[in-house]
Amino acid sequence: MEKTYTGEIRRINFLISEMESLYHLADLRLGISDSASLVLYALYDAGGQCPLADIYKNSGISKQTINSAIRGLEKEGLLYLAQYHGRAKKVVLTDKGNRFAQQTAARIRQAEQDAFASWTEEEVRTHIRLLEKYTECFRREIEKL
DSSP: OOOOOHHHHHHHHHHHHHHHHHHHHHHHHHTOOHHHHHHHHHHHHTTSEEEHHHHHHHHOSOHHHHHHHHHHHHHTTSEEEEEOSTTOEEEEEOHHHHHHHHHTHHHHHHHHHHHHHTSOHHHHHHHHHHHHHHHHHHHHHHHTO
């Protein structure tokens, strides 16, 4: 008889939801929307500017939602769109946007850093390796659907 992993799958799905809830709580406490937070985090992580396509690809949410967040942040004077390569655009933080990213995205990054600080290097590597393995195996199974 084939082993089922119902309890393990349920636990993984709960933990993934809990992580998403923690990021949402951080965004609420920082006074920004989840989508704006994703854009600011991507820009902060990239040093203040990055191709728009990278934000789409790495955010995991729709282009429409990202575009809406960018328009809102642009209206607030926090970022602007610039020509990149050909028709491609890049998103660039303004000085005001850099200061705001320090108050928001940088604080989320620091919370992530502090959470990992209690782990050993081996625990961090193992966690990443297993997440990558599960993601790749799950991707292959989804492609079979």
